[in-house]
Amino acid sequence: MILVTGATGNVGRNLVRELLDAGEAVRALTRDPAAAALPEGVETVPGDLARPETLPAALRGVDRAFLFPVHGALDGFLTAAKEAGTAHIVLLSSDSVTFPEPGWIGEKHLACERAVADSGIPHSFVRPSIFMANDLGWAHQLGHGGIVRGAYGRAAMAPVDERDIAAVAAYALRAPRPGATYELTGPQALTQIERVRIIGETLGLPARFEEVPRADVRAKLIGHLPPPAADFLLDQLAAAEQTPVPVLPTVEQVTGRPAHTYAEWVAHHAADFGGGQRSAPRVHFSGV
Numbered sequence: 001m002i003l004v005t006g007a008t009g010n011v012g013r014n015l016v017r018e019l020l021d022a023g024e025a026v027r028a029l030t031r032d033p034a035a036a037a038l039p040e041g042v043e044t045v046p047g048d049l050a051r052p053e054t055l056p057a058a059l060r061g062v063d064r065a066f067l068f069p070v071h072g073a074l075d076g077f078l079t080a081a082k083e084a085g086t087a088h089i090v091l092l093s094s095d096s097v098t099f100p101e102p103g104w105i106g107e108k109h110l111a112c113e114r115a116v117a118d119s120g121i122p123h124s125f126v127r128p129s130i131f132m133a134n135d136l137g138w139a140h141q142l143g144h145g146g147i148v149r150g151a152y153g154r155a156a157m158a159p160v161d162e163r164d165i166a167a168v169a170a171y172a173l174r175a176p177r178p179g180a181t182y183e184l185t186g187p188q189a190l191t192q193i194e195r196v197r198i199i200g201e202t203l204g205l206p207a208r209f210e211e212v213p214r215a216d217v218r219a220k221l222i223g224h225l226p227p228p229a230a231d232f233l234l235d236q237l238a239a240a241e242q243t244p245v246p247v248l249p250t251v252e253q254v255t256g257r258p259a260h261t262y263a264e265w266v267a268h269h270a271a272d273f274g275g276g277q278r279s280a281p282r283v284h285f286s287g288v
């Protein structure tokens, strides 16, 4: 039995699908089973990683688990997993742990990795680059005039499709290799200007990027994110304007098929962007 935590998230929902399709027995943990809307065939159980008393029942009979990194709240899960005899944990982490300066977000992921390593349970780490899914946060602006306003438009990142993160996580769960780390990116380094253009071309919408000062973007971000997280994200963009980020072959190496391109991701999310007229303004940076 494989337990998937974070099962209702961008990665977890795709991971549940991957594992079911591969014929695995899957249990999904969520704080709100009634709202989870997970596919038939998955056993959905209630549980909260921040409330350890909810976890032993969810871990009963679980030999492998996908662990969502709720910062500072993993010890209860790890203790319960040890007691349940869980043989391997795959932790969702971040490529920011490999940066010379991991920053606020990287430090939080490093603490999660340390907690898992210190548990003594065999484990592997999945370390994705920024998610393509973050760009769903542009849907509102695109639906209201077709202009995405941001800082560092020429910063080239290699965002990764959540389906590819899930595919790598599924591989890590199905062929457990203790100590393995999977660093992964999307297949192309693309500037924000280029990504907005691809959204417009793929969906046939007017779409362009407009540069605004960093301070204005920061002021908006800190309405939604802790200030150190906003600074980290802006610093990451500033660095990517100077130094191109690497594009890693991990997805193709692990899955045997190419990673999804940005245009493929946009087409997959056409309805989410088409809903821009109705969507409320938001910052979509998942999990922070």
Ligand SMILES: NC(=O)c1ccc[n+]([C@@H]2O[C@H](COP(=O)([O-])OP(=O)(O)OC[C@H]3O[C@@H](n4cnc5c(N)ncnc54)[C@H](OP(=O)(O)O)[C@@H]3O)[C@@H](O)[C@H]2O)c1
Pocket (backbone or CB within 6 Å): 005, 006, 007, 008, 009, 010, 011, 012, 029, 030, 031, 032, 036, 047, 048, 049, 050, 068, 069, 070, 092, 093, 094, 095, 128, 129, 130, 131, 134, 285, 286, 287, 288
């Ligand atoms: N966005 C990026 O660019 C990026 C890059 C690298 C790494 N990451 C990391 O990836 C993670 C985000 O992944 P995602 O986008 O798949 O997630 P997401 O879409 O933001 O969903 C969050 C998930 O976490 C679960 N969750 C939150 N608190 C929980 C708790 N206390 N107990 C149990 N479950 C809890 C939620 O489950 P329920 O609500 O159903 O309980 C939900 O399934 C973050 O840790 C982020 O730092 C993100």
